[in-house]
Amino acid sequence: MACDADGTTVYLTEQEADRIRSRVKTTIERCSVITGHARQPRDAKDAISQATGAALVADMSSMSMTKAQESLPALAVGQPYPPCIAPLHELQPMKLSDLHLETHHRGRQLFVKRASPVVTLTTKSWTMVQDDAGETERLDIVLHKTKHGKDVLESASSLIIKEPYFTLTEEGEPTLRIDHPSDLIILLPTQPQSDQHPAPEEAEKAALTHKQKGNAALAKNNLPLAHAHYTAGLALVSSHLPTPDLIRDLHRNRAHANLLLKNFDAALADALTALIHSPDPRSVELDSKSYFRAGSAAYSLGQFHDAQSFFAKQLELMPQDKGAAANLARCRARGGLKAVTYDVRDDRIRVAPVGLERAVVAKLMGNLSLISDVMGLYGDWDGGEGKDVHGTVDGPVVDAFRVHDIVSRNAFGAGGKDEQGGESAGLWIQAAYINHSCIPNTEREFIGDLMVVRATRDIAAGEEIVQSYDQSGDYEARQQALMMTWGFECGCGLCMAEKGDGAVTRERRGKLANEAAEFLKSASSGTSKRLVIMKAKRLLAAIDETYDEKKYRGLPRLASHGIQQWLVKATGRR
Numbered sequence: 092m093a094c095d096a097d098g099t100t101v102y103l104t105e106q107e108a109d110r111i112r113s114r115v116k117t118t119i120e121r122c123s124v125i126t127g128h129a130r131q132p133r134d135a136k137d138a139i140s141q142a143t144g145a146a147l148v149a150d151m152s153s154m155s156m157t158k159a160q161e162s163l164p165a166l167a168v169g170q171p172y173p174p175c176i177a178p179l180h181e182l183q184p185m186k187l188s189d190l191h192l193e194t195h196h197r198g199r200q201l202f203v204k205r206a207s208p209v210v211t212l213t214t215k216s217w218t219m220v221q222d223d224a225g226e227t228e229r230l231d232i233v234l235h236k237t238k239h240g241k242d243v244l245e246s247a248s249s250l251i252i253k254e255p256y257f258t259l260t261e262e263g264e265p266t267l268r269i270d271h272p273s274d275l276i277i278l279l280p281t282q283p284q285s286d287q288h289p290a291p292e293e294a295e296k297a298a299l300t301h302k303q304k305g306n307a308a309l310a311k312n313n314l315p316l317a318h319a320h321y322t323a324g325l326a327l328v329s330s331h332l333p334t335p336d337l338i339r340d341l342h343r344n345r346a347h348a349n350l351l352l353k354n355f356d357a358a359l360a361d362a363l364t365a366l367i368h369s370p371d372p373r374s375v376e377l378d379s380k381s382y383f384r385a386g387s388a389a390y391s392l393g394q395f396h397d398a399q400s401f402f403a404k405q406l407e408l409m410p411q412d413k414g415a416a417a418n419l420a421r422c423r424a425r426g427g428l429k430a431v432t433y434d435v436r437d438d439r440i441r442v443a444p445v446g447l448e449r450a451v452v453a454k455l456m457g458n459l460s461l462i463s464d465v466m467g468l469y470g471d472w473d474g475g476e477g478k479d480v481h482g483t484v485d486g487p488v489v490d491a492f493r494v495h496d497i498v499s500r501n502a503f504g505a506g507g508k509d510e511q512g513g514e515s516a517g518l519w520i521q522a523a524y525i526n527h528s529c530i531p532n533t534e535r536e537f538i539g540d541l542m543v544v545r546a547t548r549d550i551a552a553g554e555e556i557v558q559s560y561d562q563s564g565d566y567e568a569r570q571q572a573l574m575m576t577w578g579f580e581c582g583c584g585l586c587m588a589e590k591g592d593g594a595v596t597r598e599r600r601g602k603l604a605n606e607a608a609e610f611l612k613s614a615s616s617g618t619s620k621r622l623v624i625m626k627a628k629r630l631l632a633a634i635d636e637t638y639d640e641k642k643y644r645g646l647p648r649l650a651s652h653g654i655q656q657w658l659v660k661a662t663g664r665r
């Protein structure tokens with residue numbers, strides 16, 4: 092059995108769990124034997140036809156698979172290693188023939204071109220790549236394989252791998268493995284280039300064409316192309332400033348593209364640069380747009396005070412736009428994919444919100460300003476020596492293992508469904524600092540993607556704010572969830588009292604708590620009949636009997652909490 096942060100329970104047979112474990116352990120053993128061995132050359136033709144066949148099979152099976160079949164892939168969480176923190180220009184080039192097995196090639200970079208179709212699986216993508224010497228090798232990207240909704244390998248023709256890691260797949264095949272997306276630099280096939288140094292009038296004309304092409308790309312939802320056109324336009328005109336209006340237009344439009352690309356830092360900077368501050372009606376309209384974009388970006392960065400003031404300015408300029416900011420609360424930046432993970436570090440199988448990990452990594456890759464806040468959260472792997480380096484001249488540096496561990500210990504279920512219909516989980520940075528107690532003094536509620544932490548009683552100055560991570564009335568189930576997901580045994584007053592009750596009493600209470608949960612699933616207060624109410628009262632009395640009056644004075648009775656609330660609703664009596 093494996094549990095996740097939403098309290099969702101997934102049942103795995105012992106055989107399935109053993110299969111996952113032994114596959115991962117066998118790979119680790121194989122890797123330890125071949126560490127440092129020189130790479131064997133591959134036959135290019137065989138390698139490419141292998142990838143072509145596998146890509147075809149993967150495409151066909153993804154088309155025929157039902158949602159349920161594809162929803163829980165298995166994923167190994169291996170020993171963490173840090174991402175490359177050196178800029179590309181400091182790394183020495185290497186060739187495929189220089190690779191050694193089960194080795195991180197620190198201080199090196201590898202330039203390769205894609206040589207085959209991409210095999211796209213749920214939690215990884217792989218392909219064959221070739222270097223300038225014509226050598227061929229396999230390349231796997233694990234989990235963080237998409238950018239702006241597209242497979243990064245599919246969109247790449249040339250790539251640079253920073254500090255390549257050469258290892259084995261679970262099938263025992265050698266591969267270049269990418270775990271951290273910041274270790275991979277994709278060289279896009281066609282980037283709109285700004286002409287070198289045209290005369291000012293020509294530059295203005297060309298920049299205007301880039302703006303129009305950018306707008307056309309935006310209309311077709313080709314966001315990277317739109318972004319590239321606006322950037323090329325700005326490169327042409329920014330230096331000699333003959334046309335401030337055009338520059339502002341390009342920034343304003345790029346702010347829109349950046350917002351949609353979830354590059355919120357850049358969207359905010361662009362929106363503010365685009366401001367005209369002029370009273371003429373057209374400028375007022377354009378500035379209102381810019382303030383809306385600035386507000387949306389600030390909101391997504393968690394800068395709520397700034398967001399509020401930008402929206403207030405937008406409203407001041409265009410009072411009729413009252414509803415615009417309200418739309419934000421409805422958009423949730425969460426990913427629903429779950430995977431059964433086997434963590435080699437503690438030998439445990441869990442259900443992990445890997446879609447959320449992907450979403451967090453992608454957001455950090457686009458927004459350097461958010462990285463230190465997220466990396467400041469508690470996680471088992473602290474990132475090693477370079478843990479405080481969050482970016483280089485090549486862009487943000489994101490340690491995907493650290494994000495995995497942080498999400499594991501800090502994500503919470505939001506009690507709703509995400510866009511894909513799965514249980515939704517999210518990472519709320521401030522709320523993540525709140526420790527657990529089974530006797531909490533706060534409660535979580537959600538308004539859209541905002542978590543509201545409400546005090547449930549008076550909290551004295553200096554008293555610790557605590558929330559409940561798991562409200563199960565069954566002591567054993569609660570302790571198991573706390574240990575499995577958050578890695579600790581709760582020592583609060585209630586847990587101490589329940590621990591002291593002994594196994595027989597706890598087992599009886601646990602059974603009754605499960606019965607109560609089943610009852611609550613089938614009974615609805617609207618249709619309550621006398622008999623149903625009597626059954627609830629009997630259950631409540633039976634649960635209460637398992638609690639010693641004196642010992643539990645002032646302590647919550649979690650096993651009877653739900654049914655007690657149901658009775659209050661059904662009978663109107665407390």
Ligand SMILES: C[S@@+](CC[C@H](N)C(=O)[O-])C[C@H]1O[C@@H](n2cnc3c(N)ncnc32)[C@H](O)[C@@H]1O
Pocket residue numbers: 468469500501523524525526527528576577578579580581582
């Ligand atoms: C969401 S974080 C809470 C904030 C964390 N204590 C920090 O310093 O950032 C969850 C982690 O805090 C620790 N924790 C929370 N409540 C605890 C408790 N009642 N007893 C022991 N450890 C607790 C566990 O290590 C858990 O994985």
